[in-house]
Amino acid sequence: MKFSTALLLSSISSVALSAPAPAPADGHHEDHHKDEKPAVVTVTQYIDSNAATSTVESDATTTILPSSEKDTSEQKRDSGFQDGTVKCSDFPSANGIISLDWLGFGGWASVMDMDANTSSECKDGYYCSYACEPGMSKTQWPSNQPSDGKSVGGLYCKNGYLYRTNTDTGDLCSTDETSAKATNKKSDSIALCRTDYPGSENMVIPTVVDGGDSQPISVVDEDTYYQWQGKKTSAQYYINNAGVSVEDGCIWGTSGSDVGNWAPLVLGAGSTNGETYLSLIPNPNSNQAANFNVKIIASDGANVQGSCAYEDGSFTGDGSDGCTVSVLSGSAEFVFY
DSSP states (O other): OOOOOEEOSSOOOOOOOOOOOOOSSOOOOEEEEOTTOTTOEEEEEEEOSSOEEEEBOOSSOOOOOOSOOOOHHHHTOOOSOOTTSSBTTSOOOOTTEEOBGGGTSTBOSEEEOTTOOBOSSOOTTOEEEOEEOTTEEEOOOOSSOOTTSOOOOSEEEETTEEEOSOTTOSOSEEEOBOSEEEEEOSSSOEEEEEEOTTTTOOEEEEEEEOTTOEEEOOBEETTTSOEETTEEBOEEEEEOOTTOOHHHHSSOOOTTOOSGGGSSEEEEEEEETTEEEEEEEEOTTOOSOOSSOEEEEEOTTOEEESOEEEETTEEEESOTTOEEEEEEESOEEEEEO
């Protein structure tokens, strides 16, 4: 199923995009930020039977960039991942990287080649995508992406060894903006599952918020993060019902399962031109209400424009079909209760 919706603080609009070719996962993220109107953001979701992603579209003409453009001193560091030293059969050990053992891919989030062929193991000619801990994003993807709109990301396997696809940094994970977090006031844990992007776009990258705890939300810097066909992209999470485990929830689900791509809500987060945009929308694949309420609130001293809440199965605030706030300074919280 193809779906497109736009969330604005002051209005709602929508765009359509032709359905992508069948593949294990081949959607894309594209978000609109109106730079001249800081209080307005359009977050467009595309969800089909193969993938689900959110994207942000910039008014400026841009090109696909490597995952991060670090300052000169950081680019010159010799520490970090060393190309050609780790076997493709070994999952790398690096600062921030986490293994997704429940997926059955040897710890990888996905394994794909440029033609969207997939594998259950990291092998020659394939891009081996990985997950980073909450509040961090992977830095590795090739600047040359498939021409058909699919995306690939991760380390490249060549002659049995792993190589970076973005040699500007030796760090496989980088810390995102610190302008949002999730706080869980319920007793059961809540599994927020970020899409593997660029990559399979399956919602497998976990942020588990235990009852009474908080975890960072990855607010990517869209000005330096992955760009899809010249358009800025944001982070997207599928929010499972409270009590669903990470192994059961951070997967590509099946119809009626209410987990993974069938989870009730979708969260978007990104930052551009110094402003953070945070959104909540219903998952069009699901018609079930979540077993929790959630609201976006300003942290102490923060300047947050707009209001956004989901309570008893309905949205309140600045949109009945979802809502977005902009953080002009400080940070905001997704509070689950």
